[in-house]
Amino acid sequence: MSTTIGMDIGGTNVRGAIVAEDGTVVREEHRHTPRGFAALSDTILDVVADLRSGPPEVIAVGIGIAALVDFDGRVHFAPNLPGLVNVPLRDQLNEALDLPVVIDNDANVAAWGEAVYGAAAGVRDALLITLGTGIGGGIIAGGALYRGGHGFAAEIGHFTVEPDGPLCACGERGHWEAIASGTALGRMAREAAAAGAAPSILAAAGGHVDAITGYHVTGAVLAGEPDAQQLLDRYAVNVAIGLAGLANILDPTRIVVSGGLIDLGERLLDPVRHAFAGRIEGAALRPAPDIVAATLGDRAGMIGAAALARAER
Ligand SMILES: [Zn+2]
Structure with missing residues (x-):
């Protein structure tokens, strides 16, 4: 079974979940969004560590963030996340995790969720x-x-x-x-x-x-x-x-x-x-x-x- 972690990072909360291949949420973790890039990447790593503390095994991490993100996972602009201007979020997380990390805009990933499992499926x-x-x-x-x-x-x-x-x-x-x-x-x-x-x-x-x-x-x-x-x-x-x-x-x-x-x-x-x-x-x-x-x-x-x-x- 290919289980992955999905995260949603907004101005108020950092939310993460282990999600099964059929879209079922297995387990969820929440934190308040801290200010600044270093604190935010620490919080993301903390949520991932908590989610991985038990089974099932996870093969990748996907992140949706309220920001303009480029194809290299670099956050260019995030009006609701102070301190995140032109930061290499994916590289930072890749270095700290032994897992592939995929990052995109929060609205894009929410749309993809509805497209795969929700109101736009098929x-x-x-x-x-x-x-x-x-x-x-x-x-x-x-x-x-x-x-x-x-x-x-x-x-x-x-x-x-x-x-x-x-x-x-x-x-x-x-x-x-x-x-x-x-x-x-x-x-x-x-x-x-x-x-x-x-x-x-x-x-x-x-x-x-x-x-x-x-x-x-x-x-x-x-x-x-x-x-x-x-x-x-x-x-x-x-x-x-x-x-x-x-x-x-x-x-x-x-x-x-x-x-x-x-x-x-x-x-x-x-x-x-x-x-x-x-x-x-x-x-x-x-x-x-x-x-x-x-x-x-x-x-x-x-x-x-x-x-x-x-x-x-
Ligand atoms: Zn406008």
Whole structure:
């Protein structure tokens, strides 16, 4: 049996799991993400050592990290991981471990997890998006992960849809992420509440407009509040605008949506599909991609990283 370790390294947590060939998680370990390159690589080694302290034997380690990573496993830029600028993470880990190490972007490995074991299993051309603090994504093209010329492809949140729109976390204005992420949903909710148009969301946040986040919207939608669903429907149009543009470019047969907001299920996907349907080129005269929810939840990254390690070691 070829068992591998999959790791998911984000700004808050370092998570690792032993994953069997069928995608089953055998054992998991978590740590808080420390600051700095040396401390982070020590933490990764510590998690790997703990996971390897018992059976089964592991043949490779796959790592998904919230960063721009090149084909040599060098981290170029990681806005949520201070101290990781132009560092040779794979070489460092290879030196310390007697195992092959494969490293890629966290959204890419999560997409690969869904492509191998989840909602895009068996689909050759798929687009996977994560709606969270930002928008992450992965592109499956011809059955393989599309990585671009440097390994930096599928930063799908960062193209301009509103030249004078809100500032994006990356510093540009009006990127899709700035109007369609969970963070953007929170901002839309504060604007609506300030205008008196979101009473249930305002109440959920204790009456303080500034305290409203995307979570208050989610809660109010799940409670069946019409003002919250109305806001979500407007937000869904923003999501659909980006998806339709990407679908025009990539022609996926399936779009898989993951991230915290997917807890809303059909309450989100239904208005997204509706807004998407008229926006894709030649809408009435072509098959449209299915738009479905991801199935692996927040383990997609670990499971996908483990699968990537098995395939590419
Ligand atoms: Zn951006």
